Amino acid sequence: MNEQTLTVQPVVAASSPYHAPHAQRLAEQLQLDCVGVVGQLKFCEWPLLLYCTDDGVQLQQTGKKAPGPVWADFVTGAVAHRRKFGGGSGQMIAKAVGVKSGVRPTILDATAGLGKDSFVLATLGCDVTMVERSPIVHTLLADGLYRAQQESEITDIVQRLSLLHGNAAQLMAQQQATQTAVVYLDPMFPHSDKSAQVKKEMRLFRDVVGADDDASQLLDAALEFAKARVVVKRPRKAPTIEHETQPTYQVEGKSSRYDIYTLAALEKVL
Template identity: 45%
Template sequence: MKKREAVKGAALIKTIACDSAADRPRAEALARALGLELAETDPAPDTWHLAVTPERLELRQCGPKAPGPVFVDLAGGRLGYRGPRVSARKEPLARAVGIKGGVIAPDVVDATAGLGRDAFILALLGCKVTLLERHPVIAALLADGLDRAAREPELAEAAGRMNLVRGDAAHWLADHPCDVVTLDPMYPHRDKSALVKKEMRAFRAVVGDDEDAAQVLEASLQAARERVVVKRPVRAEPLGGQAPDFQIPGSSTRFDVYLTRP
């Protein structure tokens, strides 16, 4: 089974740290589960590591010019603002997966779960969402974020519709037919002058590019009973050169929709 950490150019996470003695038991448990070393001193500059804090699990880079930590936050930030305002009519993603008023929301497999933001929007709209993530560190961040969301009264119902599975999407989909599959693959970044946001820099450094994205699309087309939705940069070519049935445009991204229903 292909693992993201084996992708050429991806940084290898070797250590996990904790910010307080009270967090040490949890850090030790995660170290055993993920095969990491528990850091007894500050990690070396320019390296990446996991950190257990009293509030959450974080992915950090060390060094004076390092960006801030990356973590899964389904309650705050943009999602915290959008959550009460999410509606099928206003969300391009909802239209892309086929959510319509008066129609039961489809079961969705998010085959490239990442930080879980798109999956959470779909869960807020009533979809049952299976989140697939093959990189163990990203899966750990997701598990931590989902656990925290489940403890928030206003988020618990949506979080209960989300199920995290650590595994390779192409292999998993071969045995699990579903209504809809969504994909948001990493793609080779060639514009060196572009300012890429913190999370994307971290993903590119730690996860690498999804070089098998076209193969995952093929597996998704075989597994989905209704459609496959691929999130793409607005000017990017269709994934694998395969033209979609239609597109839902946006300002910086678009959704390519492939219908699979006979």
């Protein structure tokens, strides 16, 4: 993991006595301090909590102007809305990974984060192996998956998702994950979202996971591992990941871009 770049370390807390044992267990697993029950976020003395609540485990800032929590939400969040009303295989991400009639490539999402992109890809019918190296983000994602498993409406989608903890570059180099047609990468990038809320959440996320400044090595491992293509998500105007191999082509949207490195025809490896 990217521990050397971590700037913020949360403490673990529970929103009520009911969640206190869970908080204690998490703190032991993650080797973080557990501060017991915190009811009033406004006046809390710890700036950042890994917070066990009725809605699941959340990364929560405290203080009077604290933004909302950061958590993996496949049931009520934006990806749930996109599942119901999104553009299906017309979406840019679908085109980038090569989803089309009769083609549902297997995918390794090497930078899973909160699993939003993976969930969209699983909604499109792809089997997705998610890899996340940050123990804190992995905890949020595992908790989000667990909650999603309880929802019968999305059982078929959740069954297509699996989660590994570790550095994806190492897992791919050591063949510790089953080889997939596509490797999907979305490393952290300093970006300039206009919404103050998004900005604060993204800044927090970056502080917790680090800068992902080893993306070149990840791309290297992905190009060796993928059977058909590597897809890299970037902000629209960002440079490509530094590497001797250049993308074969790009799919560009309003704010983001997908760099596609083609290795073989998808149809040949399915």
